[in-house]
Amino acid sequence: MSTVDNRRGGSALSGGQAIWLVAEREIGSKLRSKAFVISTAILFLGALALVIWAGFQASSTSGTPVAVTTDASQYVEGVEGLEITDVPDRAAAEDLVTSGDVDAAIVGDSSSPLGFAVVAESSAPTQLLLQLSQLPPVELLEPDDVNAALGYIAALGFGIVFLFAASMFGGTIAQSVVEEKQTRVVELLISAIPVRSLLAGKVIGNTVLAMGQILILAAVAIVGLTVTDQTELLKGLGGPIAWFAVFFLFGFILLAALFAAAASMVSRMEDVGSTTTPLTMLIMAPYFLVIFFNDNPLVLGIMSYVPFSAPVGMPMRIFLGEAQWWEPLVSLAILVATCVAAILIGARIYENSLLRMGARVKLSEALAG
Structure with missing residues (x-):
């Protein structure tokens, strides 16, 4: 003023x-x-x-850390969002899960209808199960921009x-x-x-x-x-x-x-x-x-x-x-x-x-x- x-x-x-x-x-x-x-x-x-x-x-490319045995490697081919550690057998995979180096392990399982099983310490990561789920291909006629x-x-x-x-x-x-x-x-x-x-x-x-x-x-x-x-x-x-x-x-x-x-x-x-x-x-x-x-x-x-x-x-x-x-x-x-x-x-x-x-x-x- x-x-x-x-x-x-x-x-x-x-x-x-x-x-x-x-x-x-x-x-x-x-x-x-x-x-x-x-x-x-x-x-x-x-x-x-x-x-x-x-x-x-948004730009992070890190995925879910998992151990994968040799007999289960074929089941994770092409699956995105996984940080894979190759192990020779189930025992080695369980050791990594127990030590906390990975969130879960994917191992071959002949008794499973899918041919593999997921091994986790207390509960299986939900994101991993969604990534491994088998979904039909989706085709969008008018995809959103x-x-x-x-x-x-x-x-x-x-x-x-x-x-x-x-x-x-x-x-x-x-x-x-x-x-x-x-x-x-x-x-x-x-x-x-x-x-x-x-x-x-x-x-x-x-x-x-x-x-x-x-x-x-x-x-x-x-x-x-x-x-x-x-x-x-x-x-x-x-x-x-x-x-x-x-x-x-x-x-x-x-x-x-x-x-x-x-x-x-x-x-x-x-x-x-x-x-x-x-x-x-x-x-x-x-x-x-x-x-x-x-x-x-x-x-x-x-x-x-x-x-x-x-x-x-x-x-x-x-x-x-x-x-x-x-x-x-x-x-x-x-x-x-x-x-x-x-x-x-x-x-x-x-x-x-x-x-x-x-x-x-x-x-x-x-x-x-």
């Missing part, structure tokens, strides 16, 4: 200058907050560790990032607005700059911080996948991540304007939840929908065109290869139009409620002015 006060003695601020001063104040206050810096650093380090661990797990497990991981990633960033910065905006009303700081601010410039500055400042986190997280994912040599997965995620950043930009501006407007309707921190809870539910809904319905084309298709869930639904459909080339453009156009409408409505509510102290302002009164 000192920057604003220092300039009040001079010429009147233009709209752009006023917006930038407020945005600068919002960004500076967050970057000076130790809690914000520490939590952000933990988020980035945790994301990097998770991506690297997942990449190494994306592995189901990778689809779930992508859904989890998009959902968590959207939920975390939108809820954290949305809550920050709401808290900032109410604090300024409680301390009467807002009266000093709007004596220097227009109310709408104050709202625009808050939205832009927090949008810059949120997009900064999104871009750094994208860089973390790229670095992690590169280090673990997951080039194929990286190629598949490149486009969806880029679209996610674009959709998140407009989706966050929409939510930020509504959070500021909702918070301006109350004068006490204890009451802010009563006006922002519906917005919080809108943020949580896409996360749960994409987690539970990440393999449901109908639900994802609807999500990709609803403005509040499009930042999660459309990138997910692009990753799965279900979206046509024109669909992201149409969805983005709907989101931008909704964003403009939300800004206009939010600015009206914010302008009509900001200086009203005491009881909560009703929505109808805030809209009517």
Whole structure:
């Protein structure tokens, strides 16, 4: 606020200058907050560790360690996922099992209808039994382009990032607005700059911080996948991540304007939840929908065109290869139009409620002015 006060003695601020001063104040206050810096650093380090661990797990070629006798070697030919130690007889195989050098042993057994038996110490490894099971060949007429497990991981990633960033910065905006009303700081601010410039500055400042986190997280994912040599997965995620950043930009501006407007309707921190809870539910809904319905084309298709869930639904459909080339453009156009409408409505509510102290302002009164 000192920057604003220092300039009040001079010429009147233009709209752009006023917006930038407020945005600068919002960004500076967050970057000076130790809690914000520490939590952000933990988020980035945790994301990097998770991506690297997942990449190494996916690229690991080690299999189940087993001992195989000479008379049983023919039964494991072509079986993937085994780390085989050849032994001459059953006694040697049992010794390795007892010593813990292998998880189990595969030995010849004339009494078995399969011609071999599995020897283990206390229980046979389930993964080994599945690997040895005889399954019929499977032919897929329309195979999926994306592995189901990778689809779930992508859904989890998009959902968590959207939920975390939108809820954290949305809550920050709401808290900032109410604090300024409680301390009467807002009266000093709007004596220097227009109310709408104050709202625009808050939205832009927090949008810059949120997009900064999104871009750094994208860089973390790229670095992690590169280090673990997951080039194929990286190629598949490149486009969806880029679209996610674009959709998140407009989706966050929409939510930020509504959070500021909702918070301006109350004068006490204890009451802010009563006006922002519906917005919080809108943020949580896409996360749960994409987690539970990440393999449901109908639900994802609807999500990709609803403005509040499009930042999660459309990138997910692009990753799965279900979206046509024109669909992201149409969805983005709907989101931008909704964003403009939300800004206009939010600015009206914010302008009509900001200086009203005491009881909560009703929505109808805030809209009517």
